[in-house]
Amino acid sequence: MAQENDDFILLGYVDLDGLLRGKYVSREKFQSWQKSTGTFCSAVLGWDMRDELYDNAHSGWFNGFPDDPLRIAEGDGTRLANGRRFYLMEYADGKGAALCPRRLAARVLARGEAMGFQLKAGFEYEFYVFRETPESAKAKGFRNLTPFSPSGSCYSILRTATHENFFSGMLLLAEQLGTPLEALHPEAFPGAMEFALTPAAGLQAADRAVIYKTFAKAWGQQQGLSLCFMAKPISGMSGCGGHTHISLWQGEHCAFFDKSAQDGLTQTARHYIGGLLRYMPELMALYAPTINSFTRLAPGFWAPTGANWGIDNRTCALRVLGDSGKSKRVEVRPPAADANPYLVLAAAHAAGLAGIEEQIEPPEPLAGNGYADTLQAERLFPRSLEEAAARLRGSEMARRWLGDAFVEHFAKSREAEVAAHRAAVSDWELERYFEII
The missing domain is CATH 3.30.590.10 (Glutamine synthetase/guanido kinase, catalytic domain)
Structure with a gap:
């Protein structure tokens, strides 16, 4: 395991196909997201596992693929082999929350x-x-x-x-x-x-x-x-x-x-x-x-x-x-x-x-x-x-x-x-x- 390094944190959202999609963000941006919410492109709920768009009512050319509000899931995250931390994200309240797999499971x-x-x-x-x-x-x-x-x-x-x-x-x-x-x-x-x-x-x-x-x-x-x-x-x-x-x-x-x-x-x-x-x-x-x-x-x-x-x-x-x-x-x-x-x-x-x-x-x-x-x-x-x-x-x-x-x-x-x-x-x-x- 590498030395702990929290200059950047890896965030990941689980899409409809069960794929983790995300990005590295700076420690400052991550802390800001922890206090409120962040945003992520709504296209992740409008394309397939190969990034091919399909017709849907949530995200597409019809609305310009706006950002959706996401939040950091509760917990201390996961320490990766490179020393940085990984955290799961989920959709915050909004239209995307009805489609978010993690929020759906939480509701059930x-x-x-x-x-x-x-x-x-x-x-x-x-x-x-x-x-x-x-x-x-x-x-x-x-x-x-x-x-x-x-x-x-x-x-x-x-x-x-x-x-x-x-x-x-x-x-x-x-x-x-x-x-x-x-x-x-x-x-x-x-x-x-x-x-x-x-x-x-x-x-x-x-x-x-x-x-x-x-x-x-x-x-x-x-x-x-x-x-x-x-x-x-x-x-x-x-x-x-x-x-x-x-x-x-x-x-x-x-x-x-x-x-x-x-x-x-x-x-x-x-x-x-x-x-x-x-x-x-x-x-x-x-x-x-x-x-x-x-x-x-x-x-x-x-x-x-x-x-x-x-x-x-x-x-x-x-x-x-x-x-x-x-x-x-x-x-x-x-x-x-x-x-x-x-x-x-x-x-x-x-x-x-x-x-x-x-x-x-x-x-x-x-x-x-x-x-x-x-x-x-x-x-x-x-x-x-x-x-x-x-x-x-x-x-x-x-x-x-x-x-x-x-x-x-x-x-x-x-x-x-x-x-x-x-x-x-x-x-x-x-x-x-x-x-x-």
Whole structure:
């Protein structure tokens, strides 16, 4: 860790796609922002992850891309390896606050607290590591990339010991950033990895997720490696989940656990599960926000295809686990590693709380293969981002809990992603049609 240096502070805002965007500001400007608010170009809510503008009601040529008021998120920030501090920003009160992912998650958490519940959550991410720089990967057309390991070997101690520098570097980075890990290990395919962040209360869980994921990618590039969090970067291999573990608390008491009840679940937990299941298909655009996300949601690849649940059953959309008040939780498995953690948190918690409000009873938990489960049509997931955006726009529940402005804006942002994909010529099309047709 370099010597502390606070002449400039790095500020970052998490956009709709979960990307950190920001800039260095002088210590004097940072202190001024701390006392009141600062400003940031509204274009960050009007373009996609590649800075392509899309039609929306918030920011564009029609209003000249004005600045929006932003504020520094509470807390002491994160000390970076260069000795400077990094602070998260969020939209201050104003039109942008309705669209800001962090403010949205905070509003859902506040509604839960008004109902008497606090949330704890832990994010775990699967990802692939390649012995490629972004430049070398692009030069290869992102094909035939060299994986970090020559073969898959899930939980392999051989891999962990052989690549000691990589694993120790990832662990040290988490310690330096104040984003503690519970686990880090190789996964089942060449170059596949997974890390699990230690659970935290409320917004802190999503803060840790976006900070560690971003700076881990940067650390990897400094080592000549690419850490890829695409939902499915390689055909024929499993994709990358962004599984989210959630529990509700009332003070020091876990609101999900009752030792004497069936499966150790309280009625509150059952209603929360009921809400998660009922509204999951309507909220899938928040769990699977890219075109690529939907290639992951296929039978036999460790990702669910419909809204079902089971006790410690990894073939289901919801996996309930834990045998005590400390460990009882629901693992929400549909989110991909490419999803925005604030939006995942907002969507899942809103659905669960709606289940409590509406006293939604879940079906019986599934004991067998979730892919063989015959689900009613309304329980099946959308098959594409286009369908998911339409389902979100038509969701009365999403509008009640997330707001009309956010639902309309986010749906438009996904439709813009669909339009960009539709205009592109894929490798599959070229290989299939170029010579023969």
